[in-house]
Amino acid sequence: MKRKGNIDSSDRRVRYTKMMIRQSFLSLISERPISKISVTDICNQADLNRGTFYAYYKDPNDLYQQIKESLLEEIETPIESIIDTSSLYDLLLNVFTSIEQNKDLCTIVLSNNSDQEFISQILNLVRNKFIGLWHERVPMIPLKTLNYLFTFTANGSMGVLKEWLTNDVKDDTPEMMAALVEQMSSNAFLSYLTGDHNLTK
Amino acid sequence: MKRKGNIDSSDRRVRYTKMMIRQSFLSLISERPISKISVTDICNQADLNRGTFYAYYKDPNDLYQQIKESLLEEIETPIESIIDTSSLYDLLLNVFTSIEQNKDLCTIVLSNNSDQEFISQILNLVRNKFIGLWHERVPMIPLKTLNYLFTFTANGSMGVLKEWLTNDVKDDTPEMMAALVEQMSSNAFLSYLTGDHNLTK
DNA sequence: AACAAAAATAAACAGTTTGTTCATTTCTTT
DNA sequence: AAAGAAATGAACAAACTGTTTATTTTTGTT
Structure with missing residues (x-):
């Protein structure tokens, strides 16, 4: 999913999405190792479309690095x-x-x-x-x-x-x-x- | 693939198989993190059938623990x-x-x-x-x-x-x-x- | 050397996850 | 209120997973 807009995430939706992804990931990381956490898991927990994840992160490890x-x-x-x-x-x-x-x-x-x-x-x-x-x-x-x-x-x-x-x-x-x-x-x-x-x- | 035989690996084939699996895994681990190493990778590199891997190890991490x-x-x-x-x-x-x-x-x-x-x-x-x-x-x-x-x-x-x-x-x-x-x-x-x-x- | 047992193989299977694309809908900023 | 950006749902081929079969190969032992 290509993103054309600005990078600075002044958009409320972007902040919400990133917040939910991080929150979901941190909750999952407390119960299993990162290698067992799939993009699907994160998005299910965060109630987000999977494509949205890929708009911001390459994979769960990339997310972890950014956190x-x-x-x-x-x-x-x-x-x-x-x-x-x-x-x-x-x-x-x-x-x-x-x-x-x-x-x-x-x-x-x-x-x-x-x-x-x-x-x-x-x-x-x-x-x-x-x-x-x-x-x-x-x-x-x-x-x-x-x-x-x-x-x-x-x-x-x-x-x-x-x-x-x-x-x-x-x-x-x-x-x-x-x-x-x-x-x-x-x-x-x-x-x-x-x-x-x-x-x- | 169920194994019925003895556990002590007195069989030459078992020793060879385990050696190849470990060798292949160690060679792969030097170039990428464990999470990016699939059972398929290990068996391709070791020239072994994938089912054979599962006869001895649950997954690559189980192999790592045993090593x-x-x-x-x-x-x-x-x-x-x-x-x-x-x-x-x-x-x-x-x-x-x-x-x-x-x-x-x-x-x-x-x-x-x-x-x-x-x-x-x-x-x-x-x-x-x-x-x-x-x-x-x-x-x-x-x-x-x-x-x-x-x-x-x-x-x-x-x-x-x-x-x-x-x-x-x-x-x-x-x-x-x-x-x-x-x-x-x-x-x-x-x-x-x-x-x-x-x-x- | 021959035999029975054990191990490895090839092939197939359904079930997941992965990235990616597209048209459509929803939301935000100005 | 309108333009633009973001999120969605659906679909896709590709890859990996774990497991099962029937078959072939190799082994240790008489």
């Missing part, structure tokens, strides 16, 4: 501003609290079967910012080492976060988790703050 | 014996070296789109072993904290490993990578070795 993209854009600015104005602990506390408040959605997005690529994209949102900050404070550490340090602490933190989300949350408060992760991350840096540890000698 | 399972069984024993007899550095060096030697396969298995569930299974192979060792050395740290420490360092190490694999490997030798990861992991523990850090106060 992730808009999610990334949505969280980029707030996260960056937190980094600029707060401590690592405050950032972590903010993240753990937000996730606890949106546990249902986050469990799906960060679940065991979620794609690592998306998580990498989230981490890369803040990678350069962190490395820049660290480089100012400890310019003697090579950038390559800082990069691996970021990867290590970021992936470690994300792992703890997912485990916390999977297990029963109520025992460990966001405050305790933020403190723990902050401690482990800071420690990972520790020896680099004094000695001369070059990755490539 | 992962046998891979896990294969690496479990050697990894455990290394932990028992060597230092963390030696274990890491062993892993980085093995991965460098099987770069093609490992890039696929550990790629960005690989499922995190499989990686978690690998890490859980050694989780209890590590926590046991640590608990002997520093019994004052609560088991729950040790568990989060393992999750943090294991996921951090895995992240570094994947990044190393993705980037151009030749600059950083397995020795340098093992030393770096060993250092960061040890540091994460550091403060816990003296102070009284309880996750749940």
Whole structure:
């Protein structure tokens, strides 16, 4: 179905259609893997003509990519501003609290079967910012080492976060988790703050 | 196609068929995601009748699960014996070296789109072993904290490993990578070795 | 070497899903 | 109120699915 009109979806119908498609898809993704979700499924649930789907998306995976993209854009600015104005602990506390408040959605997005690529994209949102900050404070550490340090602490933190989300949350408060992760991350840096540890000698 | 015979595949034909199916699947998985691999594809590439596939596997994903399972069984024993007899550095060096030697396969298995569930299974192979060792050395740290420490360092190490694999490997030798990861992991523990850090106060 | 058993094959089957097209209807903006 | 854009319903060939048959080939074992 060829679309001739403008792209900016100023039309109320377009917004409604896209909203219904996304809503239907998100409801389906919570009960089965993406590979088992057909265009037919999405359109049945959304009560839309199948041709309409193809007017906007190539296939369910294309839809999924676009949903992730808009999610990334949505969280980029707030996260960056937190980094600029707060401590690592405050950032972590903010993240753990937000996730606890949106546990249902986050469990799906960060679940065991979620794609690592998306998580990498989230981490890369803040990678350069962190490395820049660290480089100012400890310019003697090579950038390559800082990069691996970021990867290590970021992936470690994300792992703890997912485990916390999977297990029963109520025992460990966001405050305790933020403190723990902050401690482990800071420690990972520790020896680099004094000695001369070059990755490539 | 119903199979009436024995399960142990002492038959030469069964071994050949399964080998061809796995080989064909692994070749296809290196060029597209599993969701785009049909039973027809696998059987064309393996030059087998489609009905034969259904005699052994439910669908391509079932095949994938079985491949992962046998891979896990294969690496479990050697990894455990290394932990028992060597230092963390030696274990890491062993892993980085093995991965460098099987770069093609490992890039696929550990790629960005690989499922995190499989990686978690690998890490859980050694989780209890590590926590046991640590608990002997520093019994004052609560088991729950040790568990989060393992999750943090294991996921951090895995992240570094994947990044190393993705980037151009030749600059950083397995020795340098093992030393770096060993250092960061040890540091994460550091403060816990003296102070009284309880996750749940 | 011969035999019975098991495995693989080819061919066919109905049932889905996929993309795409078209004429028609409904809705939105101005 | 009219023009234009979007959504619909219906139809289409193509591909994949899972399963079943009858038939052929290969195997392990006497």
